[in-house]
Structure formats: C-alpha cells, structure tokens
Amino acid sequence: MNQTLITLSDSVETAVKEAASEHSGISPYQLQIIQASKHTWPNGCLGIAEPDELCSLAKVEGWRVVIENQENGHKWVYRTSLEAEEIRLEDQYIYSGNLPPEVFEAVMEEASARSHLPKNQLEIQQEERKTWPNNCLGLPQPHEGCVEMLVEGWRIVISHEDQTWVYRTSTNAGEIRLEPSNP
Numbered sequence: 001m002n003q004t005l006i007t008l009s010d011s012v013e014t015a016v017k018e019a020a021s022e023h024s025g026i027s028p029y030q031l032q033i034i035q036a037s038k039h040t041w042p043n044g045c046l047g048i049a050e051p052d053e054l055c056s057l058a059k060v061e062g063w064r065v066v067i068e069n070q071e072n073g074h075k076w077v078y079r080t081s082l083e084a085e086e087i088r089l090e091d092q093y094i095y096s097g098n099l100p101p102e103v104f105e106a107v108m109e110e111a112s113a114r115s116h117l118p119k120n121q122l123e124i125q126q127e128e129r130k131t132w133p134n135n136c137l138g139l140p141q142p143h144e145g146c147v148e149m150l151v152e153g154w155r156i157v158i159s160h161e162d163q164t165w166v167y168r169t170s171t172n173a174g175e176i177r178l179e180p181s182n183p
Contacts, residue, residue, distance in 0.1 A: 008033065008063065011083065012084040016078050016084060016087060020078065023076070024074075030070050030071055031069060033065055036065045037063070037064050038061070038063060039063065039064045041062050043059070044057075046062060046080070046081070062081045063079070063080045063084075076089060100173075103154055103169055103173040105173075106169070107154075107156050107158065107176060110176050121160050123158065123159055123160070126156070127155070127157070128154065129153075130155045132150070132151040132152075134147055137151060137175060138168065139168060139177040151170055152170070153168060153169045153170045154167075154169045154171075156169065
C-alpha cells in the first residue's frame with residue numbers, strides 16, 4: 001500500500017470513488033485507490049478550468065489521486081481539494097497506467113500540439129515497451145548522426161476518430177519521434 005494513502009481520509013477516498021463511479025458507470029466497490037499524493041493546486045479550479053470558467057486565484061491544498069478499475073486495470077487521475085469539496089478529473093481520457101506518467105504526459109502534449117486537438121479528445125490505443133537501435137529511436141532525420149546503441153523506450157499509438165499517430169519515445173520521453181506514416 002502506498003504510504004501516502006495513510007493520510008488520505010475516508011471521506012476523501014469515498015468522494016473520489018463516488019466521482020469515478022459517476023464518471024465511469026462502474027460500481028465504487030470495483031474501484032481502488034492505488035496512489036495518492038499531496039499537491040498545492042494553482043487555483044480554485046485545481047488547475048483544470050473549463051472554458052470560460054472563473055477560478056479563484058488562491059492556491060488550494062489537495063490531493064492527486066489515481067484510481068483503478070480492479071476488473072480491467074483502467075486508471076483515472078483525479079485532483080481534489082484537501083477535504084474533496086472540489087474534485088476534478090485530471091483529463092477526460094483514460095490513463096492506462098502502464099506508461100510512466102512523464103511519458104504519458106509528454107506524448108499526449110505532443111499529440112495535442114500536432115493534431116490541434118485538446119488532450120481529452122485523444123485516446124491511447126496501444127502502448128508497448130520497445131528497444132530502439134539508436135538514440136534516434138530508429139527514425140533518423142536527414143543529415144542527423146545517430147549513435148548506435150540500444151535505447152529502451154515505448155511505441156505508443158494515439159487516435160482521434162479516423163486519425164492515428166504512432167510515437168516512439170525513450171524511457172523517460174527525453175526523446176519523442178513520430179513515425180513517418182503520419183500526417
């Protein structure tokens with residue numbers, strides 16, 4: 001059990017499970033909190049404002065909570081105020097949990113920028129660990145010198161409706177490359 005869960009109150013845990021249940025249609029009894037950490041959010045909207053939403057500018061102490069569907073392993077990330085008076089889904093997409101959070105965020109940011117779509121309209125279809133043949137992740141640019149070395153990383157397929165983007169990353173997403181068959 002994650003030690004940070006020790007300080008997560010029953011009322012906050014219950015509120016997050018109920019919010020996740022409402023969002024997903026899954027019984028709260030099938031949901032388990034697998035990670036929780038304290039955070040200071042930048043505003044009253046917990047750093048996640050809806051379009052045209054007004055947020056207080058006061059910093060808000062709270063939690064970042066990862067909750068898992070015990071049946072299929074899908075995970076969601078929620079932000080809450082300290083006593084869970086305010087609960088927000090960090091992103092509308094499902095966080096699979098297999099990717100390290102920094103890789104997940106970096107690839108979603110890149111795909112959002114490339115597609116001009118908000119992250120909540122993008123979905124990860126597939127993710128798999130890969131070993132790339134060089135520091136260019138097997139995708140050298142013209143006139144780029146690549147160092148022949150094995151680089152651990154990920155191959156991630158992201159989609160929106162009929163569009164698909166396939167990304168290659170290093171382990172921590174220090175390097176991200178789009179496979180060339182993409183627009």
